[in-house]
Amino acid sequence: MIYKETGQYKSSYKSDHAIFPLLQDKIAFSTLMFIAFLIIPFVINSYWEKAILVPFLIFSLAAIGLNILTGYCGQVSLGTGGFMAVGAFSTYKIMTYFPDMNIMIIILISGLITAAVGIIFGLPSLRIKGFYLAVATLASQFFLVWLFNKVPWFYNYSDTGQITVSERTMFGVPVTGAEAPSYATYLFCLVLVVVLSFAAKNLIRSKMGRSWMAIRDMDIAAEIIGVPPLKTKLSAFAISSFYIGVAGALYFAVFLGAIEVTESFDIMTISFPVLFMIIIGGLGSMLGSFLGAAFVVTLPIGLKFLMVDMVGLSAVTAKHFEITIWGLLMIIFLIVEPHGLARLWSIAKEKLRRWPFPY
Amino acid sequence: MSLEDLKEIPYGKTAIELKNISLAFGGVKALTDVSFDVKKGEVFAIIGPNGAGKSSMLNVINGFYKPTSGTINFAGTDRNEMEPELAAKSGIARTFQNIALFKGMSTLDNLMTGRLLKQKQNFLMQALYFGPVAKEEEEHRERVERVIDFLDLQSIRRTPVGSLPYGLQKRVELGRALAMEPEILLLDEPMAGMNVEEKQDMSRFVLTVNNELKTTIVLIEHDMGVVMDISDRIVVLDYGKKIGSGLPKEIRNNKAVIDAYLGVSDD
Numbered sequence: 001m002i003y004k005e006t007g008q009y010k011s012s013y014k015s016d017h018a019i020f021p022l023l024q025d026k027i028a029f030s031t032l033m034f035i036a037f038l039i040i041p042f043v044i045n046s047y048w049e050k051a052i053l054v055p056f057l058i059f060s061l062a063a064i065g066l067n068i069l070t071g072y073c074g075q076v077s078l079g080t081g082g083f084m085a086v087g088a089f090s091t092y093k094i095m096t097y098f099p100d101m102n103i104m105i106i107i108l109i110s111g112l113i114t115a116a117v118g119i120i121f122g123l124p125s126l127r128i129k130g131f132y133l134a135v136a137t138l139a140s141q142f143f144l145v146w147l148f149n150k151v152p153w154f155y156n157y158s159d160t161g162q163i164t165v166s167e168r169t170m171f172g173v174p175v176t177g178a179e180a181p182s183y184a185t186y187l188f189c190l191v192l193v194v195v196l197s198f199a200a201k202n203l204i205r206s207k208m209g210r211s212w213m214a215i216r217d218m219d220i221a222a223e224i225i226g227v228p229p230l231k232t233k234l235s236a237f238a239i240s241s242f243y244i245g246v247a248g249a250l251y252f253a254v255f256l257g258a259i260e261v262t263e264s265f266d267i268m269t270i271s272f273p274v275l276f277m278i279i280i281g282g283l284g285s286m287l288g289s290f291l292g293a294a295f296v297v298t299l300p301i302g303l304k305f306l307m308v309d310m311v312g313l314s315a316v317t318a319k320h321f322e323i324t325i326w327g328l329l330m331i332i333f334l335i336v337e338p339h340g341l342a343r344l345w346s347i348a349k350e351k352l353r354r355w356p357f358p359y
Numbered sequence: 360m361s362l363e364d365l366k367e368i369p370y371g372k373t374a375i376e377l378k379n380i381s382l383a384f385g386g387v388k389a390l391t392d393v394s395f396d397v398k399k400g401e402v403f404a405i406i407g408p409n410g411a412g413k414s415s416m417l418n419v420i421n422g423f424y425k426p427t428s429g430t431i432n433f434a435g436t437d438r439n440e441m442e443p444e445l446a447a448k449s450g451i452a453r454t455f456q457n458i459a460l461f462k463g464m465s466t467l468d469n470l471m472t473g474r475l476l477k478q479k480q481n482f483l484m485q486a487l488y489f490g491p492v493a494k495e496e497e498e499h500r501e502r503v504e505r506v507i508d509f510l511d512l513q514s515i516r517r518t519p520v521g522s523l524p525y526g527l528q529k530r531v532e533l534g535r536a537l538a539m540e541p542e543i544l545l546l547d548e549p550m551a552g553m554n555v556e557e558k559q560d561m562s563r564f565v566l567t568v569n570n571e572l573k574t575t576i577v578l579i580e581h582d583m584g585v586v587m588d589i590s591d592r593i594v595v596l597d598y599g600k601k602i603g604s605g606l607p608k609e610i611r612n613n614k615a616v617i618d619a620y621l622g623v624s625d626d
Contacts, residue, residue, distance in 0.1 A: 013497040013504075202488035206496060207478040210464070214472045217461035224421060224459075225539060226447030226476040235482065284463065 019201055036190060041183040049182035050255075056297045057189040058250045062270075063277040063289035064200050065243030070275075071284035072204060073236035074216030075125050079137035081270035082121075082144030083241050085261055086114045087248025089154050092163045095253075096156060103168035103175060107192070107249040114245020115238040117144075122237025126230055141267050148261040155261075164258040176253045185254050192250065196243060201286050203239065212236050213284070280333055282342030291341040299326060364434040365450050365542045370400040373432075374543060374575055375420065380429035382415055382599075389415040390426070390599045397543070402569050402576045404590035406583075406610075408619060411596040413579045414456055417545045420577070421446040421453055447476055450542035454532045454549060456579075462521035466512055466531050467503065469520055473538025474499040506537045510564060526557045533564060543575045544568065550582055558582065562589055587611065595619070 008023060010016040020026045044053065062080060069075050090110035094101065121140040125133050148154045155163050167177030174180040175188040203209055211232045214222035219229055252259050263269070273296055281292020300322055307318040337344055368374055376396040382389045390412045397403045405413045418424040419431070422441030430437045434449065452473070461469050478499060480492045507513055510530050515523060520531050529549060536544055549565065550558045562585055568574050580586045586593065587607045595603040595610060597619040603610055610616055 013500045014493065017493065017496055017500070199486040202492075203482065203486050206485040206488060206492060207475055207480065208482050208485050210468055210472050211475055213464050213468070214461050214475075217463050218459050220423075221455065221459035221461070222472070223443045224423070224447060224453055225472055225535065226444055227472070228444055239482075 017205070019198075019205070033194075036194075037187075041187055044182045044186055046182050049186055051301060052298060053186050054189055054255050056293055057186075057193045058247050058255055059274065059277060059297055060290050060293040061193055061196060061250070062244050062247035062274045063281065063293045064197060064286065065240045065247060066274050067278045067281075067283065067285070067289045068200060068204075068212070068243065069236050069240035071278055071282075071288075072209060072216060073212040073233065073240075075122075075233060075236060076130065076134040077137040077240070078134050078267065078271050078275065079121060079140040079144070080244055080274045081265040081267050082141040083114050083118060083244040084248030084251060084270055085144055085148055085265035086117045086241075087111060087245030088252035088259060088265070089148050089163065089261075090114065090245070091249040091253050092156075092165070093154070095166060095168070099166075103170060103188075103253065104192075106168075107246055107253065110249040111242040111246040114248065115242040118237045118241025118244075119234050122234050122241075125233050125237065138267070141271055145261055145265055148265075160260070162258055162260045163252070165253045168253075176257070178257065180254070189250055189254060192246065196246065197286065200239075200243065204286065208235065208239075216284075276330060278340075280330070280340055282340030285340070285342035287345065288340050288342035291345070295341065299329070364436075368399050368434060370573065371398055373397070374399040374434065376432040377416075377419070378430045378432065380416075380419055380426045380431070382412075382419060382424055383427045388599050389424075390419070390596075392429075393596065393599070393601045394429075395594045395601065395604055397575060397577055398592075399542075399575050400569075400573050401591040402565070402578060402589055404578045404580060404586045404593045405596065406580065406586055406593060407596035407602075410598075412599040413596055414547055415599075416596070417453060417547055417577070417579065421451050421545060447539070450540075451545065452536035452539040452541035452543070453545035454529075454536050454547055456547040456551065458525075458528045458532055460520045460528055460532055460535070463519060465517050466520055466523075466534075467507075467516045469531055470503045470506055470512075470534050470538045471499065473506075473535045474503065476539070502540070503538050506534045509537070509567075510534050526553055529553070529557075529561070530564075533561075537568065540572075541574060543577065546576065546578045546580075548579050548581065550580060550585060558585060565589060 008021075010021065015021065020029055040053070062084060066077060066080055069077050087110045090113040091106055094106045094109060098106070121137065124136040128136060149161065155161050165176045167174050167179060169175065170184070170188060173184045175184045204212075211222070211227045214225070214227050215229060215232050215236075222232075223229055248265070251264070256264065259265075277292030277296045278289060279292070280295055281290070282288025303322045303325055304315075304318055307313045307321055308315055313321070365374060373396045378394050380393045381391050393412070393416065405416055407413050415424060419426050420441065422443045422445065425440040430439060431441060432438075433441070461472060464472070478495055480495055484492050507516060510533065512527075512531065512534060515527060515531075520528055523531065533546070533549065546565070550561050553561065565576060565578070566589055569576050578586075578590065590607060593604065593607055593610045594601060595613070595616045602615045602619055603613040605613070
């Protein structure tokens, strides 16, 4: 009864093609946007910003990127960390060479550079699939991190090998650097995430997305109906890398401020968690990218709260437990609901359609 | 060579001519010196026992296999081989013996993939999804809805095709090929594994497409009753060689064909 679609008729293909064809979805989405844009910026504090909201937004973006490649186009990638590092270092180098350039433009250019790198590392996908491709992308992860670690030009020959962001402003308010207020970094990420999410959703529901899914589901048949495998796979790599690159740029410039490549963009800190996000959230689902990112970002915080504050374990013990519980939850989750949180949500909608009546 | 070339050929004239096609995989000869032609607007059947090379023949026509020797004359141009993308662009669509649908996508999306070649907007426009892109999507949706109406697929429009029963999947696959608005439709055993009613439906669809859209149909089928009823001309393959061709009634009385199907007694 709550989620009732009867009576909502569509009289044109245009209204049927809308992103949120149902009234309930429209209301829910508008409410969410209202809270995100007009309430949270006024109540946000540094803890919420640094611990939850900004990492959630950044990882959502990375998850959308990986979901485009893996969930929609069916090409498994373990190179997310490497591509995020490309985004971060591009931002750093552009900032060095063009001190007056607007930060938004810098970040978008970093995304484009990552897209170009993504195309190069996507070339093996034309010959190999599945596990073999995963290993090939793993190579890109290690190569890129090694490159940024070993070639001093990338970190401007600094002694520590660290790269540090300088302060940049949007509309006179600093969004990067130590002085940036919480609401500014949050809004900056939010705007990028919302705009890019809509772009991704639009791509997925039009020609591009159908070509990707055709390649994913049956590449032979796709070729027969005129989908060029080479162009389609590389376009998925390019667009996916663009999103991941932008996420990497934000991760460095807005979120962390200073990074050391082997630590920040390691396979264990980025590549696998982002892959888990899309698996837990739901492969081939936009909503799943967000749910997965929210789950992976908030779970450690929730567990820490539970163990340290409620049970009273020491922080170190809690950290060890956290990793164990995290792994355990992952396994349970994959057994119980292999299609991810997005699927759980659609089952819930199915139930809400009838609730409280059984039929 | 293009879609226009194929459209310009008058009905009843040769659309594709295969000349002395041979195809070998290492030592295995799938096809040996096979020649036949398909006239525009006809229902042309390729029959033969299992392993005769029928599917290989279709794969040669739409460029999936490259023939070892021989030429393909397509819409007046001689070629040594076809390319799948070129075949799709010049109006050849096909269905597969083992259904090759996009299982994770809905029926509607599967049919929409048939329109991909006709959608021209670039990806930046798609990302913004305004004006021209939305209009293009609606235009193609309308075309696809006509196919949905024709094949009675309305009720499964939003169902992922992976969960549909076999007969319906076959129908959706025909729908995807029809959504391409092909000039030539290659059907690889469209009625395999169907019951009588489903075969009747499918035959009706094939004949309607042929009569009303004037689509040339090349068909592989094992059900002799269906083949004899709906085809205009037939070619018979056995062990990769052509053993007969002609009108259905000629094939019915062809000794070589009867021997291939029923076997030859030694005495």
